[in-house]
Amino acid sequence: xERTHTCGQLxxxxxxxxxxxxxxxxxxxxxxxxxxxxxxxxxxxTQVVFNPSISAAAHSLAEEMRPEYVVAVHGVVRLRPExxxxxxxxxxxxxxxxxxxxxxxxxxxPPFYINEDAEIDEPLRLRYRYLDLRRAKVKNNxxxxxxxxxxxxxxxxxRGFVEIETPILxxxxxxxxxxxxxxxxxxxxxxxxxxxxxxxxKQILMVAGFDKYFQIARCFRDEDLRADRQPEFTQLDMEMxxxxxxxxxxxxxxxxxxxxxxxxxHRLLAKPFPRLTYDEAMAKYGxxxxxxxxxxxxxxxxxxxxxSEFKVFQAALATGGQVxxxxxxxxxxxxxxxxxxxxxxxxxxxxxxLMTVELAEGGPKSPLTKFMTAGQMDRLxxxxxxxxxxxxxxxxxxxxVVAEALGQLRLEVGRRLNFMDPxxxxxxxxxxxxxxxxxxxxxxxxxxxxxxxxxxxxDLHLLDTAPQRVRAKQYDVVCNGTxxxxxxxxxxxxxxxxxxxxxxxxxDEEARxxxxxxxxxxxxxxxxxxxIAPGIDRLVMLLSGAENIREVIPFPKTQSGVDLLTGAPxxxxxxxxxxxxLTLLPEAARTAWQSDNP
Ligand code: ASP
Numbered sequence: 001x002e003r004t005h006t007c008g009q010l011x012x013x014x015x016x017x018x019x020x021x022x023x024x025x026x027x028x029x030x031x032x033x034x035x036x037x038x039x040x041x042x043x044x045x046t047q048v049v050f051n052p053s054i055s056a057a058a059h060s061l062a063e064e065m066r067p068e069y070v071v072a073v074h075g076v077v078r079l080r081p082e083x084x085x086x087x088x089x090x091x092x093x094x095x096x097x098x099x100x101x102x103x104x105x106x107x108x109x110p111p112f113y114i115n116e117d118a119e120i121d122e123p124l125r126l127r128y129r130y131l132d133l134r135r136a137k138v139k140n141n142x143x144x145x146x147x148x149x150x151x152x153x154x155x156x157x158x159r160g161f162v163e164i165e166t167p168i169l170x171x172x173x174x175x176x177x178x179x180x181x182x183x184x185x186x187x188x189x190x191x192x193x194x195x196x197x198x199x200x201x202k203q204i205l206m207v208a209g210f211d212k213y214f215q216i217a218r219c220f221r222d223e224d225l226r227a228d229r230q231p232e233f234t235q236l237d238m239e240m241x242x243x244x245x246x247x248x249x250x251x252x253x254x255x256x257x258x259x260x261x262x263x264x265x266h267r268l269l270a271k272p273f274p275r276l277t278y279d280e281a282m283a284k285y286g287x288x289x290x291x292x293x294x295x296x297x298x299x300x301x302x303x304x305x306x307x308s309e310f311k312v313f314q315a316a317l318a319t320g321g322q323v324x325x326x327x328x329x330x331x332x333x334x335x336x337x338x339x340x341x342x343x344x345x346x347x348x349x350x351x352x353x354l355m356t357v358e359l360a361e362g363g364p365k366s367p368l369t370k371f372m373t374a375g376q377m378d379r380l381x382x383x384x385x386x387x388x389x390x391x392x393x394x395x396x397x398x399x400x401v402v403a404e405a406l407g408q409l410r411l412e413v414g415r416r417l418n419f420m421d422p423x424x425x426x427x428x429x430x431x432x433x434x435x436x437x438x439x440x441x442x443x444x445x446x447x448x449x450x451x452x453x454x455x456x457x458x459d460l461h462l463l464d465t466a467p468q469r470v471r472a473k474q475y476d477v478v479c480n481g482t483x484x485x486x487x488x489x490x491x492x493x494x495x496x497x498x499x500x501x502x503x504x505x506x507x508d509e510e511a512r513x514x515x516x517x518x519x520x521x522x523x524x525x526x527x528x529x530x531x532i533a534p535g536i537d538r539l540v541m542l543l544s545g546a547e548n549i550r551e552v553i554p555f556p557k558t559q560s561g562v563d564l565l566t567g568a569p570x571x572x573x574x575x576x577x578x579x580x581x582l583t584l585l586p587e588a589a590r591t592a593w594q595s596d597n598p
Contacts, residue, residue: 001072001102008044010077012093019096020074021046022104024134025065026115035062038115039073039096042139047080047095048073058101068107068114068131074100122550126564129555141552145540149216151259152236159251161212161238166201168194168218173514175504176450177221180231188581194220194232197533199450200518202239203490206529207521211241216536225559228482228549230537232557235485239531245473245489248530249429252477252485256534260425265543269293269426273477277432286407288433291481292426294419298406299384301325305396310371312353316396323396326406327384328413331391332358345412346395351405355394359386368394411481420480422545427479432456435472436503444505449474451500452518453488454530467503477534479542487532494522 004020023041030036035050050062058073065071075098086092112120114134125132132138153163169192172179179193195201197219205213217237225231240248253273260268274292281290284297305313305323313323334342339356346354357366357380364377372380386392393413395405414420435455436445445467447453455463459470473489491497497519501511512519540552550556557563577583 001074001100003072006043007039007041007046008090010046010091010094010096012079014077015079015094017077018074019077020072021048021096022072023070024107024114025067025069025071027067028062028065035059036095037062037065037071037073039071040115040134042143044090046091047086047089048075048098049078049095050098050101054097055099055101058098061101061103062098065103066107066109068110068134069103070105070107072102072104073098123558123564126550126556126558129565133554138551141540141544141546142554144544145536145552148259148263148540148543149536151262152255153216155255155258156212156214156238159212161214162210163215164205164210164213165215166195166198166205166217170195170201171514173200175446177223180220180222183580183582185580196221197235198237199452200515202237202531203452203518203529204521206239206241207524207526209241211527211529213240213531214238217533225557225561228538228541230549230553230556231561233549233553234536235533236536236539237531237533238487239529241527241529243489243528243530245431245475245530248487248489248532249475252487252532252534253427253429256427256477256484260543263543265545266425267423269424270428273427273429275429275431278430278434278471279432281430282403286403286405286410287481288430288476289478289481289483290407290428290430291411291414291420292428293421293424293480294414294417296327296329296410296413296419298324298326298403298410301380301383301394304376304379304383305394308368308372308376310368312355313396320399321397322399322402323394324402324406325380325384325392325394326410326413327386328391328393329386329417330389331413331416332360332389334358334391342393342409342412346393346405346409349405349408350401351395351397352401353395354405354409355396357392357394359388359390359392361388366392425479425542427477427484430476430478431474432471433474433476434468435459435470435474436467438468439505442505446504447500448472449486449488451504451515452490452497454491454496463499463503473530475532477532482538482542483535484538484542485532485534487530489528489530492522492526492528494519497522 001020003022007021007023010019021039023039026038026040026045028035028037033052037048038045039048050059052059073096075096077094078097080093080095110131111124111128114131117137169182172191172193177196179196182192184190184192198215198217202213215237217235218232219235220232222231257268257271260266278288281288286298300322302317302323306317316323343354355368357364357368359381380392384392393409395402434448435453437448439446449472454473456471456473462470476486477484491500498511537549537552541549544552546552555565
C-alpha cells in the first residue's frame with residue numbers, strides 16, 4: 001500500500017474516491033457490529049469504518065488494533081450519514097470505509113493518553129517526548145515554531161540578509177555568561193567553548209563585507225536555570241553594516257510587526273512600538289522589561305513623604321532612598337489578611353515593609369493618617385490619580401529595592417485585576433542603557449550588555465571621569481514583561497575597544513590574548529555596524545501563548561539541565577577521560593561511572 005492522503009486531507013468533495021491513509025490509532029470503538037478507528041497523523045484525524053460485510057479480513061484485523069498502533073488502511077471515501085458528521089474535525093464530513101488494512105507496527109500501552117488534553121507530569125512527558133510530541137498541543141507548538149522561523153527566514157532573505165553559519169566549537173570568552181567547555185583530544189589541556197552567541201563571528205562577518213547577516217543560531221550558557229531559561233536556546237542573530245541605532249530598530253520592528261500581523265493570532269497594542277529610556281522604565285515600572293499591557297505607573301512621592309512626620313520615610317530619604325507609590329484600582333476593600341499578604345509579598349522581594357492606604361467610604365484608612373495631615377492625604381491620592389475604593393501601596397527604601405518591590409507589586413496587581421490580556425502584544429523599546437555596571441566582588445567595571453557595545457556619542461567624554469554615567473547605544477525589545485531581544489551598535493575602532501577593555505579591568509596583554517583577533521580585524525577596514533538578537537524560543541512562546549519555554553522546544557532540558565529522554569549529561573569511562581588528558585576530582589569520580597567495559 002502507498003499513502004495517498006494525510007489524515008487531515010479528505011473532504012466531502014472526495015466522496016467516492018479511493019484513498020490510503022497511514023497513521024496512528026487515536027481511538028477505537030465498536031458500534032453495532034462496526035469498528036470505528038480515528039486515524040491520526042501530523043495533519044489531522046480521519047475516521048475509518050470497518051464493516052465486516054465489506055471486508056471481513058480488515059474488520060478482524062481492526063479488532064486487534066489498539067491506541068498508538070501504526071496502521072495502513074485502504075478504502076473508499078464516504079460521506080458520513082445524516083447527523084453523524086463532526087464539526088470539530090476538518091475531515092468530519094467523511095469517513096474512510098476500509099477494504100484493506102495492515103498493522104505496520106503494534107505499540108505498547110503508552111504511559112499517558114495521547115488522545116486527551118490532560119495534565120501529565122512533566123518528567124514523564126520529557127522521558128517519553130516522542131509520545132508527548134504526538135499530542136495535539138505540543139505538536140501544534142512545534143509546527144507553529146516552524147512557521148515563525150520560516151516567515152523570518154523569507155522576510156530577511158527578501159531584504160538582502162544572508163544566512164551564514166558560525167562555529168559551535170569556539171574560543172572561550174570570559175566575562176559574560178559562563179560557557180560550556182569542550183576538551184580537545186588532539187591538544188590535551190586545551191578547551192573549546194560552546195558559543196554563548198555568535199557575537200564575535202557576526203562582527204567579523206561585517207569586517208569581511210557580508211553587510212547584512214542573520215542566523216537562526218543555537219546559543220549555549222552554563223548558567224543556573226530559571227523557569228524561562230534553557231542551557232541551549234535559539235536566537236535570531238542579526239548584524240548589519242553602515243547602520244545606526246535607528247536603522248536597527250526600524251528593521252527589527254518591521255519584522256516583528258509583519259510577523260505578528262501575518263500570523264493573526266494577536267493584536268499589537270501600539271505601532272510604532274513605544275520607546276522608553278532605561279531610566280524611565282525603571283522609574284515608572286520598576287523594571288527594564290515592563291509589561292505595558294496596562295498602565296499603573298509607579299509614582300515618586302518623595303517630596304510629600306519627606307514633609308510627613310513618618311520616621312520610616314524620613315530615614316529612607318536621609319540615606320539616599322526614595323518613597324514611591326502604586327495605585328491598585330478598586331482594591332480598597334482588602335481585608336487585614338489580604339493586606340498582610342501584600343506586605344509579605346513586598347518583603348519577599350527585599351523591601352523592609354509596605355505601607356498601605358485604603359481610600360474607604362469614610363476617608364483614608366491607613367497607619368499613615370497619624371503622620372500625615374488630611375491635606376497631605378488628599379495630595380497623595382491626587383498624585384496617584386486615585387479614587388475612592390482604591391488602594392495605595394507605598395515603599396520607602398533604596399532605589400533598587402523600591403523598583404523591585406513596587407515593580408513586582410505592579411505585576412501582581414495587574415494579574416489580580418486581569419489586566420494582562422493574553423491576546424495583546426505590548427512591544428516596546430528600552431533605550432539608553434548604562435554601558436557599565438560595577439562588579440563589587442572583583443572591584444572593577446563590567447559591561448552591562450557586552451564589551452563590544454558602543455557608548456553614546458554624547459557620553460564618550462565621561463568614560464574617563466564618570467563611567468557610571470555613560471549610556472550605551474544599546475536597545476532591548478521587550479514584550480508583555482519579557483525581554484524578547486537585545487542588541488547594540490558596536491565599537492569598530494581599535495583604540496576605543498582597547499579603552500573599554502582597560503576600563504573593565506583587562507590588561508592590554510589579557511585583551512590581546514582573548515580578543516587579539518577582534519582588535520586586529522578592526523585595523524583592516526571595519527565598517528560601522530550593529531545588530532540585535534531576538535530570542536526565538538521566547539518569541540514563539542509569546543506568540544503561541546505557551547506557558548513555558550519547554551512547551552515550544554522539541555527536546556528541552558529540565559531545570560537541572562538534564563535531557564530525560566536520552567539521559568544526558570552522563571558519566572564517561574576512564575579511558576575516554578584519559579584520551580582527553582583529564583582526571584576527575586575524587587568528589588566527581590564518586591558519582592561517575594567507572595567501568596571501562598560498559
Ligand atoms: N549577542 C548579543 C546577545 O546574545 C546580542 C547582540 O548584541 O546582538 O545578547
